[in-house]
Every structure is written in C-alpha cells, then in structure tokens.
C-alpha cells in the first residue's frame with residue numbers, strides 16, 4: 001500500500017500503520033459533528049499517512065454524532081476511509097441510553113468499541129488521571145483485577161461491540177496483581193474468541209502513568225495463539241494525537257510477528273495485510 005508520507009524512523013522491517021480505530025473528535029463534552037470539527041482530524045490523519053480512520057466518541061456524547069455530516073465529510077475526502085463508530089462503556093448512569101442509541105443506529109455505524117471505565121464507583125471513571133487512582137487505595141488489587149475483567153466479559157457478551165478497547169486498562173495507574181493472572185486473561189480472551197471480537201493495540205498506554213502498551217505482552221501472546229484479530233489505535237482526544245507512537249507500535253508488532261490488522265465497514269471485519 002502507498003501512503004503519502006513516510007513515517008519518521010520507519011525501519012524496513014517494520015510495517016507502515018495506516019489506520020486509527022479509536023478517536024474522540026468531541027473530546028469530553030458534546031460537540032455536534034460538523035465539517036469545522038471533523039475536517040482537521042482528516043487533515044491530520046492524511047499528514048500522518050493514515051488512510052482509514054474510525055471516529056469513536058464516548059456513547060454518552062452520542063447526541064453529537066451526525067451521520068449526514070459524516071457522509072458530507074466522506075464526499076469531501078474521497079481518499080480517506082471514514083468510519084462511523086462509538087465507544088460503548090459501562091457507565092452506570094448513561095450506558096443504557098448508549099446501548100439503545102447503538103441498537104437504533106446499528107446500520108449506520110461501522111464499528112463499536114466496548115470499554116470498561118467504571119468499577120464500583122458510579123461517579124468517576126477509574127482511568128481518570130490522577131484522581132481515579134484513589135479507587136485502588138486500600139483495595140486488594142487481585143480483587144480489583146478480577147472485578148475489572150468480569151466487567152470486560154459483560155461488555156464482550158453484550159452483542160453490541162465489534163472490538164474491545166484498551167483490554168487491560170485496569171493497569172493504568174501502575175497497580176499490578178499478584179501473579180499468575182493467566183486464568184483471568186485466558187477466560188476473558190476465550191470469550192472474545194468465541195464471540196469473534198477483535199482487541200485493540202492502543203498506544204494510549206504509553207502516555208499514561210503505567211507507560212506500557214495496552215494490552216500487555218502476555219495478553220498479546222495469548223491473543224495471537226487464539227487467532228484473535230487486532231485493530232490499531234491511538235485513542236486520540238485531539239487530532240494532534242492521531243497515530244501517536246505508531247513507529248514504536250510498528251516495532252512492537254514486528255517483534256511479535258503481527259502482520260495483519262483489522263478494519264471495519266458496517267461491522268464487517270476486513271483483514272489488512274501489512
């Protein structure tokens with residue numbers, strides 16, 4: 001495949017990563033989709049050599065998503081694949097409405113990410129930095145991990161997600177369970193495999209306190225064994241973050257021998273050779 005820009009630090013043995021499947025044009029508030037909001041994301045993607053992008057705003061901001069504006073954006077940018085997506089999470093206050101909206105708009109959506117951002121506290125995403133770390137204070141970290149992955153399995157079993165985002169987000173503040181956690185991961189990945197879902201390789205973890213790719217090497221290894229497909233993503237909350245750390249991700253994928261990533265059109269998975 002040809003991309004207009006050769007990424008800096010590209011090595012001959014590392015693949016070019018041309019897709020970004022986790023992005024937040026609205027950021028953290030409702031901002032109605034329009035050309036002024038979205039075109040800068042396309043310009044930035046193009047400048048970084050990305051040719052296929054999924055907009056996946058949080059489901060609590062679904063009121064801002066406008067499918068007609070996405071169609072207009074596609075007409076203006078025929079060189080770019082632009083996917084209508086959403087990130088469905090387990091917010092105890094908003095996710096029921098989010099699920100309903102996804103069901104109503106299923107045929108206009110290309111891609112749904114499933115996420116867990118809430119543990120036992122209903123009023124705060126545990127992945128808020130740094131405040132969310134308080135939710136781990138005084139708790140048995142093994143219990144937190146098993147509670148987190150139970151919630152991940154619930155999202156995976158919802159039937160509404162095509163792919164699971166940042167699968168081991170629970171590590172964000174650097175809390176580690178006592179080994180082994182393999183059983184927890186095995187059970188979760190096995191469900192993901194049987195539901196035919198993908199998981200994402202997210203560079204966002206490299207800009208968080210844990211400073212590690214989502215998911216861990218252990219999870220990637222087991223996912224490869226189970227032939228679970230991968231998407232690639234930055235979880236950008238501004239257009240400047242698109243494709244962030246993709247050179248580093250490409251090197252990592254190369255080390256794992258990952259030569260295929262997935263893109264989605266109307267929930268149909270399309271495997272792309274790198």
Ligand SMILES: [Zn+2]
Nearest residue numbers: 087115165166
């Ligand atoms: Zn998320």
Ligand SMILES: [Zn+2]
Nearest residue numbers: 022024087235
């Ligand atoms: Zn996100």
